[in-house]
Amino acid sequence: MTQAETQSENKLKTRDEVKVAVIACARSVNLEGELSATKLNGVNNCDVIQVPCSGMIQPRMIEAAFNAGADGVIAMGCQIGDCHFREGNKFCRERLLGQRPPMIKKTVPKRRLKGLWMSEVQVDDFKARVEDFKGYVAEQLVEEQKGN
Amino acid sequence: MLTSFVRSGQKVILRIEDTLNKVFSSEQNLLYYHGAMPNFCMWMLFLSGLLLFAYYTPTLEAAYQSVEYITNRLPYGDVIRGIHRYAADAMLLTVILHALRVYFTDRYREYRLIAWYSGVALSVFMLIIGISGYILVWDERSFTIVTKITDFLGSLPFIGSFLASAFLNGDVISNYTMSMSFFLHTGTSFALLVLLWVHYMRISRPVVNVTWAIGSLISGIILLFAGLFPAISGPEAKFTVEPSYFDIDWFYLWLFPLIDTVGNIGAWLVLIAGVTLVTLLPNFVRNHDKEPASVSKDHCVGCRLCSIDCPYEAIYMAPRNDGSKYKEIAVVIDDRCAECGLCVGACNFDAIELPNYKSPQVMDDIRIALQS
Numbered sequence A: 001m002t003q004a005e006t007q008s009e010n011k012l013k014t015r016d017e018v019k020v021a022v023i024a025c026a027r028s029v030n031l032e033g034e035l036s037a038t039k040l041n042g043v044n045n046c047d048v049i050q051v052p053c054s055g056m057i058q059p060r061m062i063e064a065a066f067n068a069g070a071d072g073v074i075a076m077g078c079q080i081g082d083c084h085f086r087e088g089n090k091f092c093r094e095r096l097l098g099q100r101p102p103m104i105k106k107t108v109p110k111r112r113l114k115g116l117w118m119s120e121v122q123v124d125d126f127k128a129r130v131e132d133f134k135g136y137v138a139e140q141l142v143e144e145q146k147g148n
Numbered sequence B: 001m002l003t004s005f006v007r008s009g010q011k012v013i014l015r016i017e018d019t020l021n022k023v024f025s026s027e028q029n030l031l032y033y034h035g036a037m038p039n040f041c042m043w044m045l046f047l048s049g050l051l052l053f054a055y056y057t058p059t060l061e062a063a064y065q066s067v068e069y070i071t072n073r074l075p076y077g078d079v080i081r082g083i084h085r086y087a088a089d090a091m092l093l094t095v096i097l098h099a100l101r102v103y104f105t106d107r108y109r110e111y112r113l114i115a116w117y118s119g120v121a122l123s124v125f126m127l128i129i130g131i132s133g134y135i136l137v138w139d140e141r142s143f144t145i146v147t148k149i150t151d152f153l154g155s156l157p158f159i160g161s162f163l164a165s166a167f168l169n170g171d172v173i174s175n176y177t178m179s180m181s182f183f184l185h186t187g188t189s190f191a192l193l194v195l196l197w198v199h200y201m202r203i204s205r206p207v208v209n210v211t212w213a214i215g216s217l218i219s220g221i222i223l224l225f226a227g228l229f230p231a232i233s234g235p236e237a238k239f240t241v242e243p244s245y246f247d248i249d250w251f252y253l254w255l256f257p258l259i260d261t262v263g264n265i266g267a268w269l270v271l272i273a274g275v276t277l278v279t280l281l282p283n284f285v286r287n288h289d290k291e292p293a294s295v296s297k298d299h300c301v302g303c304r305l306c307s308i309d310c311p312y313e314a315i316y317m318a319p320r321n322d323g324s325k326y327k328e329i330a331v332v333i334d335d336r337c338a339e340c341g342l343c344v345g346a347c348n349f350d351a352i353e354l355p356n357y358k359s360p361q362v363m364d365d366i367r368i369a370l371q372s
């Protein structure tokens, strides 16, 4: 698929069609029984890939998700202040904000990249936030189309 | 059973924190400063203690009067005394909160053992500081404490009489006894600093400071108590009068009702059993097999980022002389490794990996997930 084709396809996406990848700390929102393989139950087009801590999320993993066709990417860790490994989510947030090396490439669409900090018990909250984000990404895609 | 008990404790803590986050935001969440709060109280104690120290006289004749002078004559002396009293209670309260939180959120074992053991020692030291502090006032309660502690120490087989006379600093209550209590109070306080150094030994960048808001809140509560319930002395201790006054501080003086109920030996058994149980808590859970991060010689460029980010001081940089063009290589100390992957997130060269979550594998997982 060429760049142009991807974009014309993006333009047509509704909130439901938007594809989101969540790279999540396994200790944040408890997703036991909420996933079918990597698909989040009850939310369309949302894949969750779990790692031991959000501090492990490399900028290159985020790039990989966008390159593999995600329209939006969420990096998720525990509530800031409550990292099981003390500082993982703070470091992750600093990377998302471009304040800590390794830096995220300029080519990554930052507006469609989100940090989410939620605790084990916030399952319903989490799903609602993913839905909101999908709506936001859909709008962004339209904006980006206009900008071009 | 223990696991499910701990799990439900964790859920309760997370729910409370969730609520606090909504009310105060996560930057001002008290429970996220569980270690910093006792630390803040400790510095309040050192500061107020320094001011009390300036006017206090540790002798049988003068101790009581010097405390009275501080309380009644010295400008704001009563406030300083009240702060010292209630900051001590606040410190113990926040330490308990801290210990409960690290226990129930499973942050107390494996690579955190040093923090746990030193934490237990810190609590025992705090008890000694608290009890000896109440002796310094030299009112009737102080007198009772001295006699009961002497009997309590003396009741131990073999070393009992030695401990008792060491505590009295002689065979009878004298000025030397006051010096000993003064030493136990201040000396042990400074020993807290040494223990805290041990406590933080394996923790990179420990969160030791509260925010301005939380600091003001704690100070405010302490001041409020100091104002509402001023710290006062009972009648002065006299060798000729049977002491009757014993207002109890349940944080530090619970040992005495315990002795009254179960006797000296019984209290020793309770104390020893309690400390042993808490110390051994990490042993009641089976540790999982260790799979620490490992460094690839071929990929590491010695950029140091992983060693900076490691939250448990598990990575150091070693000079390398294997003909590589890079001067240093990251080395993981396996026992300290938490298997958290923060080093993986910091490394841009695929040079450090967790054996179970290799980053190329995670990237493959991402691609496969999105293409399905």
Ligand code: HEM
Pocket (backbone or CB within 6 Å): A084, A086, B034, B035, B036, B038, B039, B042, B095, B098, B099, B102, B107, B108, B109, B112, B115, B116, B118, B119, B120, B122, B123, B192, B196, B199, B203, B205, B206, B207, B208
């Ligand atoms: C004088 C009293 C104490 C003070 C001032 C204190 C302070 C602290 C601080 C500042 C931290 C670092 C928190 C962080 O940055 O993540 C910490 C960690 C810790 N403390 Fe304490 N502590 C005290 C007593 C205790 C007690 C009584 C225990 C338990 C018996 C305890 C167990 C721990 C453990 C296990 C950690 C490691 C937590 C982690 O790695 O996430 N501490 N403490």
Ligand code: SF4
Pocket (backbone or CB within 6 Å): B295, B299, B300, B301, B302, B303, B304, B305, B306, B307, B329, B330, B346, B347, B348, B349, B350, B351, B352
């Ligand atoms: S971050 Fe990677 S390249 Fe840098 S020192 Fe650590 S292992 Fe080596």
Ligand code: SF4
Pocket (backbone or CB within 6 Å): B292, B293, B309, B310, B311, B312, B313, B314, B315, B332, B336, B337, B338, B339, B340, B341, B342, B343, B344
């Ligand atoms: S996984 Fe890496 S960052 Fe985490 S404790 Fe081990 S060496 Fe340190």
